[in-house]
Amino acid sequence: MSSLINENAVILSNQQVGPRLHLMVLEAPEIAARVAPGQFVHMKVPRMDDHILRRPFSIYAADAAAGTVDILYQVVGYGSDHMTGLEAGLCAELMGPVGTGWHAGENVERALLVAGGVGAAPLFMLAEQLVGRGVKLDVVLGAQTEQALVCRSRYEELLGCCPNCSTDDGTFGRPGFCTSLVEEALAVAENEGRPYDYLAVCGPEPLMRIVARLAQAHGVPAQVSMEKRMACGIGACLSCVVDTVDGKKRACVDGPVFDSQKVVW
Amino acid sequence: MTALSRTPRETSVNLAVNLGGLSMKNPVTVASGTFAAGREYHDFVDVASLGAVTTKGVSLNGWEGNASPRIAETPSGMLNSIGLQNPGVAHLKEHELPWLAEVGATTIVNVSGHSFDEYVRVIEALEEAPVDAYEINISCPNVDAGGMTMGCHVPSVEKVVGMCREATKRPLIVKLTPNVTDITEIARAAEAAGADALSLINTLLGMAIDAKRRKPQLARVVGGFSGPAVKPVALRMVWQCHQAVKVPLLGMGGISTGIDAVEFMLAGATSVAVGTANFANPRATVDVIDGIIDYCEEQGVKDVNELIGALEC
Numbered sequence: 035m036s037s038l039i040n041e042n043a044v045i046l047s048n049q050q051v052g053p054r055l056h057l058m059v060l061e062a063p064e065i066a067a068r069v070a071p072g073q074f075v076h077m078k079v080p081r082m083d084d085h086i087l088r089r090p091f092s093i094y095a096a097d098a099a100a101g102t103v104d105i106l107y108q109v110v111g112y113g114s115d116h117m118t119g120l121e122a123g124l125c126a127e128l129m130g131p132v133g134t135g136w137h138a139g140e141n142v143e144r145a146l147l148v149a150g151g152v153g154a155a156p157l158f159m160l161a162e163q164l165v166g167r168g169v170k171l172d173v174v175l176g177a178q179t180e181q182a183l184v185c186r187s188r189y190e191e192l193l194g195c196c197p198n199c200s201t202d203d204g205t206f207g208r209p210g211f212c213t214s215l216v217e218e219a220l221a222v223a224e225n226e227g228r229p230y231d232y233l234a235v236c237g238p239e240p241l242m243r244i245v246a247r248l249a250q251a252h253g254v255p256a257q258v259s260m261e262k263r264m265a266c267g268i269g270a271c272l273s274c275v276v277d278t279v280d281g282k283k284r285a286c287v288d289g290p291v292f293d294s295q296k297v298v299w
Numbered sequence: 300m301t302a303l304s305r306t307p308r309e310t311s312v313n314l315a316v317n318l319g320g321l322s323m324k325n326p327v328t329v330a331s332g333t334f335a336a337g338r339e340y341h342d343f344v345d346v347a348s349l350g351a352v353t354t355k356g357v358s359l360n361g362w363e364g365n366a367s368p369r370i371a372e373t374p375s376g377m378l379n380s381i382g383l384q385n386p387g388v389a390h391l392k393e394h395e396l397p398w399l400a401e402v403g404a405t406t407i408v409n410v411s412g413h414s415f416d417e418y419v420r421v422i423e424a425l426e427e428a429p430v431d432a433y434e435i436n437i438s439c440p441n442v443d444a445g446g447m448t449m450g451c452h453v454p455s456v457e458k459v460v461g462m463c464r465e466a467t468k469r470p471l472i473v474k475l476t477p478n479v480t481d482i483t484e485i486a487r488a489a490e491a492a493g494a495d496a497l498s499l500i501n502t503l504l505g506m507a508i509d510a511k512r513r514k515p516q517l518a519r520v521v522g523g524f525s526g527p528a529v530k531p532v533a534l535r536m537v538w539q540c541h542q543a544v545k546v547p548l549l550g551m552g553g554i555s556t557g558i559d560a561v562e563f564m565l566a567g568a569t570s571v572a573v574g575t576a577n578f579a580n581p582r583a584t585v586d587v588i589d590g591i592i593d594y595c596e597e598q599g600v601k602d603v604n605e606l607i608g609a610l611e612c
Contacts, residue, residue: 038342040303040581078579084375086526086579129581263368265377265578270335272355272384273370282363282384287339 043128052184054109063101065130069093071159072135072291076267078127092156106155136160142232144170150237154185173197176212180205220252230254246294256294260285306348307588312595313602318570319495320470321432323350327588330551330574331409336395343581347403356411356436361387371507371516376526380519382441388424400429411436413444422466438476438501440523450476453488464493475499482536483543490544498549500533526575527553541567557590564606
């Protein structure tokens with residue numbers, strides 16, 4: 035088990051970037067220096083003392099030189115709504131970096147990353163890592179609307195081209211869900227004689243389940259990032275368990291990233 | 300960032316207490332199920348510096364626990380319905396107890412069972428292992444057999460505590476459920492059957508509802524309620540039991556600061572357990588010990604034992 039730290043992080047900025055979507059940048063040099071793609075931080079949200087649990091947030095980006103981490107969050111309830119009102123300068127306790135992140139083996143040559151909604155954030159550091167390793171990378175991003183495709187520009191900059199996008203309302207890219215893009219990408223790669231040898235998907239559970247099955251049908255090893263209600267965030271309380279073929283596993287430390295074929299959907 | 304100490308600060312105040320034959324270097328342990336067997340918290344707390352580590356409830360063979368979602372946050376509290384998921388006593392013996400012994404922790408093992416016989420067999424399996432005391436869990440609200448079902452009625456409390464008593468000479472702590480009409484009746488039964496100490500309270504049975512979906516928030520519908528919201532109930536029950544029995548009490552329920560712990564001691568607890576607070580603050584146990592020291596030094600208390608039952612009313 036890697037060692038965890040609890041860092042008092044200063045909120046540097048906290049801005050709305052899309053519909054119910056906000057980007058928080060925090061000064062957390064120790065976590066920024068250590069975080070691996072797919073890991074998360076467990077945040078004690080300030081000024082919310084009657085809500086006693088921490089909240090887990092995936093790391094969208096980490097800048098070790100600047101000592102900062104980016105968190106993309108969606109307003110889904112009281113806690114995330116409260117977070118939108120936190121001003122720069124406030125401190126938030128971050129425990130991290132927590133969890134077992136993405137693992138694309140050394141021999142991976144061609145990878146497909148699939149994100150639904152805010153699932154694009156936890157995949158971004160993996161994308162950076164794979165591009166850095168020279169892996170041929172394709173990215174599929176799905177969201178409800180064009181405005182909700184808030185990670186698109188960072189991916190575009192990284193890849194040098196626009197990722198394959200879909201929107202539920204057809205305002206950008208392919209109308210409908212992103213699964214048709216995934217099916218096509220898998221088929222095209224096969225037809226080119228260079229099938230994917232790694233797929234990572236993050237988003238709503240039904241999307242991850244469908245994409246995991248598509249990957250399996252094409253013989254592509256796939257990983258998924260599971261989100262569960264969490265209490266301790268360090269593997270002690272067994273709140274966040276995921277059903278796997280090896281029994282119940284903790285999303286916080288055994289995951290959040292699991293091999294898709296291990297998950298009992 | 301400055302690294303925070305993993306151990307409590309130095310003091311001349313005597314912090315050592317004796318809980319029914321269990322020597323504790325200070326009055327603070329953890330509530331079973333919130334701390335695993337300590338290893339996960341060792342980055343934040345030197346578990347050997349605690350009065351004791353109380354392990355997650357262990358049964359004879361592994362238990363899968365309940366379906367998800369298993370927790371829900373509520374105002375100043377939370378509900379859980381983990382369901383005593385554990386890999387069984389052999390795993391505890393092989394992997395966790397040797398580690399606790401190696402780091403020098405004082406160890407209380409929380410013993411669970413589906414049947415009277417299972418409690419005894421778990422104790423028997425542990426008699427050669429490095430264990431300092433047993434805590435008999437007849438109060439978990441999240442299982443269909445054993446747990447709270449056994450701890451709500453005098454005859455079954457007498458029977459299971461009596462059988463465990465015969466199985467060991469080690470200190471026997473019996474953990475009580477608050478989900479009864481009169482906790483002092485259960486406390487007296489446990490004492491009469493041979494308990495060396497009582498721990499209380501386990502969680503209060505509660506539920507939370509998602510009105511929009513018209514669904515319960517927990518897959519099991521009901522679960523155990525814990526956190527600061529339950530502290531007044533726990534204090535009242537510790538105070539009642541202190542008047543009802545002679546054996547020492549291990550008090551818990553919503554403790555997150557040293558002052559919370561002192562309040563439990565004033566109500567009659569010899570030692571205290573930190574539970575839900577560990578989730579938000581992985582260093583909560585050490586913070587509570589430091590807070591007890593602060594209180595004693597400020598109040599001129601030279602021995603923490605002076606606080607036990609010192610409530611003036």
